[in-house]
Amino acid sequence: MSRQSPTYSPLYRQIKSLILGALQDGEWRPGELIPSEMELATRFGVSQGTVRKAIDEMAAENLLLRRQGRGTFVATHNDPRAFFRFLRLVPLSGAIESAKSVPLECWRAKAGPEAAHVLGLKGGDAIVIVRRLLEFADKPVVADEIYLPGDIFAALTLEMMRDASESLYTLFESRFGVRMIRATERIRAIAADRTNAELLHVAEGTPLLSVERISYTYGDKPVEWRRGIYATQEHCYQNELC
Amino acid sequence: MSRQSPTYSPLYRQIKSLILGALQDGEWRPGELIPSEMELATRFGVSQGTVRKAIDEMAAENLLLRRQGRGTFVATHNDPRAFFRFLRLVPLSGAIESAKSVPLECWRAKAGPEAAHVLGLKGGDAIVIVRRLLEFADKPVVADEIYLPGDIFAALTLEMMRDASESLYTLFESRFGVRMIRATERIRAIAADRTNAELLHVAEGTPLLSVERISYTYGDKPVEWRRGIYATQEHCYQNELC
DNA sequence: GAGTGGTCTAGACCACCGT
DNA sequence: CGGTGGTCTAGACCACTCA
CATH class of the missing domain: 1.10.10.10 (Winged helix-like DNA-binding domain superfamily/Winged helix DNA-binding domain)
Known part of the structure; x- marks a missing residue:
């Protein structure tokens, strides 16, 4: 009743x-x-x-x-299992290579309309931008540009990332209390421009993957916007459909 | 004790x-x-x-x-939920488009060493090869080349695929009793060759995605090897990391 | 109303881990 | 050894679907 x-x-x-x-x-x-x-x-x-x-x-x-x-x-990203859930790049050969993160730049800026929209900010809000390389077997394979909300990541510095032996997400957890729960990625094929060609040691015009990621923390709050450029001469993006 | x-x-x-x-x-x-x-x-x-x-x-x-x-x-692939688990391509605009499969060719051949290895066959074993286009909003977006074990798919014909209004995997289920359970995909960026350029209506040299899929049925038995060439001018491969 | 999956409980026992 | 998660059971009741 x-x-x-x-x-x-x-x-x-x-x-x-x-x-x-x-x-x-x-x-x-x-x-x-x-x-x-x-x-x-x-x-x-x-x-x-x-x-x-x-x-x-x-x-x-x-x-x-x-x-x-x-x-x-x-759960924590300070764990190989979690690490490979978010980095889907593997060598074509099947060999196991360790990745090394090389931070290049880190600066403050005001959010443009796109970044503001993705991160749920207002245009002009403070953001932090990071550029870094990911190397496999000492060769550059991924060039990342990372946009973070300024209110949370105000204290982030290049030195911090250089000193950290761990992954970026582990650093975000331990220093900023932000844990990435899930992310969406949108993948397209692009031609290498001059900047990417130099960074990744490939010829200008080489086909590359553009991987755009939005990462979310608790409550489905977006806290990272990232564009990765992947060189797929000797690596590929591996995905499981199930 | x-x-x-x-x-x-x-x-x-x-x-x-x-x-x-x-x-x-x-x-x-x-x-x-x-x-x-x-x-x-x-x-x-x-x-x-x-x-x-x-x-x-x-x-x-x-x-x-x-x-x-x-x-x-x-579970069956004759279900939108299952369908989009295996087709990760979405329009950049976010609009919902219906996909249409256009079979082009279907012929018998003997497995080369690579196909034999992937499908768990012996070199020279019979295989069936299918080429088809996937169109979104009447425009070609994906060119697929599909390798199938000949023992199971001997009866597959172009007409069968033309008549089927459903997806390929639904056809495989209903006509061949083969249900795809899971698959792995390896994604790389390539430049359009002449064939792909014509099929997908893009200029030669355009960056495209090469998506290589191995599909497995019950018992983790591989039953499909597929290479898809994706045009990402107006679409992207969308993936969830969780 | 009958049948299905879905929830919630309580209790017993097992497998695993550290000390 | 004691504490943890993991399994298995039996029974009561709830939510949903369809005839």
């Missing part, structure tokens, strides 16, 4: 929202251990199975990482 | 294997309704919850499709 509200949401999804909120508030930082399922169950006043289902979904979305016998951890 | 075998597999995974086997044997065809969770539970002598967990995983892998109140169905 009693009618549920039209926007029915099962209990485990409400629990999921609560855990998500705690993550967003920084109650547990990336890489940290969160309370056990039983603890969370008593905290939220539900059964362990309900907490389990909430965590299951969040683990499937790569927000949490379960480790049997140890506990559940906040 | 009793020690499990070193290759421990939980009950629900064994159930999953049984259901997978039934799918592979064609007990239920793509699009068909499979028995209810309770029926499967009694059939396999386990609880409903165990069957549920097996089906959960298979639904997550896009092998099955759950529909509340109706039942669980064998």
Whole structure:
């Protein structure tokens, strides 16, 4: 007889929202251990199975990482598995190469209409722009230009990126408390202009991939706009369809 | 005290294997309704919850499709959701365009070393080669060359593909009983040669995407090797990283 | 209203990890 | 050894679909 509200949401999804909120508030930082399922169950006043289902979904979305016998951890980019989820470039040969990030420039600017739109800012808001190279086996393969919201990344410097042995996203996590959750990429083929030709050591006019990425953090908030130019003479962008 | 075998597999995974086997044997065809969770539970002598967990995983892998109140169905490519999982090309404008497949050629050949290797055949084994165009808004955007194992696709003809209003993969399902489960794609940038330039109505030398796909059916068996040439003047390859 | 998948609970036991 | 996540069960009830 009693009618549920039209926007029915099962209990485990409400629990999921609560855990998500705690993550967003920084109650547990990336890489940290969160309370056990039983603890969370008593905290939220539900059964362990309900907490389990909430965590299951969040683990499937790569927000949490379960480790049997140890506990559940906040996912982090400081982990090879997460790293290759966001860098889809692999050598044609199949060999395993380590990537090295070479920061070139880092400066402040005011957002143009396009950057403002993508990042959810107003035109003229402060942004930070980074240019960097990605090298495989000491050869340049990717030239990135990265646009970041100025309010969050005001303190970012070239030195910071040079000193960091880790990936950029790991740096963003540890220094700025921003964790990238997901991203969309739009890929097109372009011809190398003079700048890209020099950076990537290819002839002008060489076909290259243009990979435009928008990255989102908790709450689907866009926090990075990036255009990567990929040389695909000896590498390719690998994707899984499933 | 009793020690499990070193290759421990939980009950629900064994159930999953049984259901997978039934799918592979064609007990239920793509699009068909499979028995209810309770029926499967009694059939396999386990609880409903165990069957549920097996089906959960298979639904997550896009092998099955759950529909509340109706039942669980064998996934099929005859479904827009599945269709766009395998065609990642979208218009830059964001408008929704319907794709149209235009078969050009279809002939028999013997597998060269590369095709044989990819498709798990012996060199010289029979294969079927298809060339076709994909048009968006009546303009050619993709030129595909498709290599198929001859033993399975011997009966494939150009007429068959012309008559089929559905997608190629839907045709493969209904006429050949082959369902594509997953695929890998390797993307590179190339310059248009004369053939591609004519097919796609672009100037010779225009940068294009080369998308090489290997598609797998049940049991991770490769059953399609495809090279697509994508024109990205007005479209782009869109990918989700998560 | 009957049947389906979806949620929630409670309890038992197992596999894994650190100490 | 104790604590964690992982599995399995049984049962109750809810939401959805279709005849």
